[in-house]
Amino acid sequence: MAKIYFSEEHEWISVEGGVGTVGITEFAQEQLGDVVFVELPEVGATIDKGDDVAVVESVKAASEVYSPVSGEVVEINEELADAPGLVNQHAEGDGWFYKVDLSDDSELDDLMTRAEYDAFVEGLE
Amino acid sequence: MGDPTPENLLTTPLDALHRELGARMVPFAGYAMPVQYSGILHEHAQARTHAALFDVSHMGQAEVRHPDGVEAAARAFEALVPGDLLALKPGQIRYTLFTNDQGGILDDLMVTNAGDHLYVVVNAGCKVEDFKHMHAGLAGCTVTERPDLALLALQGPEAAKVLARLCPEAATMAFMTARALDVAGFEVWASRSGYTGEDGYEISVPGDRAEAFARRLLEEPEVEFSGLGARDSLRLEAGLCLYGSDIDTATTPVEADLKWTIGKRRRTEAGFPGAEIVLNQLTEGTARRRVGLRLDGRQPARAHTDIVDDAGNKIGEVTSGGFGPTVEAAIAMGYIDAAHAAPGTRVACSVRGKALTAEVVTMPFAPHRYFKGQA
Incomplete structure (x- = not known):
């Protein structure tokens, strides 16, 4: 089961098996x-x-x-070349940017959970 | 709902309506202005396919009168601009430029022969200085600033149909003419002009009637509000200059490829600030020139991007750039060395270390669709 984290710069990273999928948030x-x-x-x-x-x-x-974690880029979302609007339509899904093989799982500890990020965004509005 | 207005920003008479409609308000030239409502791509398409309504009430409107009549006012005004204003018949509009003694551009503006006076529209960001310049430089004239007036632009291929429904005379007005109209009971001053490359009108209406007027126009099925974001992408596709980006005091009308704004009579008579420099450039040419660039891909080259040749040498700089939603390509305008300024020349824009290939092209990027003749 993938676990999702959020950064203060409004990136999300969904991690499964040591590989994180990164994109920008709906906000x-x-x-x-x-x-x-x-x-x-x-x-x-x-x-x-x-x-x-x-x-x-x-x-x-x-x-x-900004990358929320360190590692090696293992895949990029080629579909964005022809359909950049996917970022608007499905920011936290089909509009993902790249996949990264994490070099240091402990970096995830600095990121926010969904609930923490939602509260963070609410504080901005 | 929209964002709150910081206390130091001015507002237009349509401020409450923008917020009611969910506009995203941003500071622009000292005003809280709507940058977008639903989205820039949609609002851009609205102006290209139907009719988009823009609030441009932040722009400066003024009237210039001379005791001897409008011709004397036009003659006095020619001391500040290279345009042939004496040639304007009643109801005709001219696009012209305030120049300085070095031939640099202080602002671009519209001047209309409104019958017994000149009606002038200048950029929001320059209006304070422009009005000072006019008060000081227009000998024998009275300059009346009209902050009490709002300004709305109705732009798009269906703009004429919409306005004619509310006022039949609107349909027959030619491009770059203006007149007083009664539009659905609103007394307005309408100019058939705009900043999108589309047919349309710029409509001056008393500020206290502006919201009701905007609401009346928005009742028409073809009309939706568009914000400053779409206004910028539309004007870029139309190849129209943005003051402060594409033209400023460091660029002359000749460098800016605005030679056409220098009246034939003015080329011999001169008599505008910087005339000697500008007229010399007309015959001698300039070292650089404003051109259009069409990039090969979708990645935009923004303002201040270096334009480079095959060998990577800097040959110019982008002054406005972005993605053209109608042309579906990244487009830009900028200044480039004369040797590379011919349409068809291959160049590149240096964006974050990558050379984005591009071609020098004739503007506009999207064809102008102005209404030239009588219907």
Whole structure:
């Protein structure tokens, strides 16, 4: 069973078997507005927690996505190239960005649970 | 619901309506303005396919009068701009530029011969300085600022049909003409003009009637509100300059590819600020020029992105860039060395270390669909 965590930068990571699937949250996509392009990391890239690994381009502006964990990128969501709108439609599902083979599971301890993230977002609104 | 307005921001007469309709309000030129309602892509498409209503009440409206009449006002105004204003017949509008003594652009503006006076619309972000400039520079004229007026833009291929339903005379107005109209009982000053590349109107209405007027227009099935976000993507596709981004005091009308705004008579008579520099550039050319760029992919090149040649040498800089929803490609405009400015030239935009290939193209990116003739 996958377990999902959230960052203060509005990324989610769903972890199963040491591999995390990363995307941006429903709150983030709502704030960004219509997504027209997503720049993804390269498969095989080694990334550190906090690195700017992806860029989401909305009609208005470019926003960086920071990796919530360290590890190696093992897969990227190729569908976003032709259908960046998936990020708006299914931010926490089909609109995922990349999968990362975690190098340090303990980094997940710094992230929030769904309930904690929901409270965090409520504090922003 | 929308965000609260910080206390230091000004509001337009439609502020409450924007919030009621769930607009996302952002600070722009000192005003709380709606950047979007449902989404920029939808609001952009609304203007390209039906009719979009924009609140542009933050823009500066003013009237210029001269005791000897409108022709004397136009003559005085020509001391500040390179446009041929004396040629304007009653009801005609001209797009022109305030220039400085170096030929740089202080603002772009619309000037209308409104019969007995000139009606002027300037950018929100420049209006304080513009009005000072007009008060000081328009010899013998009275400049009356009209902050009591709201300004609404109704833009799109169905704009004329909608307005004609409420006021039949609206349909026959040609592009870049203006007149007083009674639209469903509202006394307005309507200009057939806009900032989207589409047919449409910019409608000046008393601020205290603006909300009722907007609500009346929104009752028409073709009309929906669009925000500043869509306004920007629409004007970029139309190849229209945004002051402060694409033109400013460091760019001249010739560099900005706005030569067409310099009246033929003004080219010989001169008599506008910076005329010597600007007219010399007309014959000698300039080292750089504003061009359009169509990128090969969807990834946008935003303002301040370097434009580079094959070898990676910087040859220019993007001043406005984004994704063009109608052209379905990343598009940009920017200044580029004259040697690379010809349409068809292959260049690249350097975005976060990647060279995004692009082609210099003739603007607009999306064809203008102005109403030129009588219906």
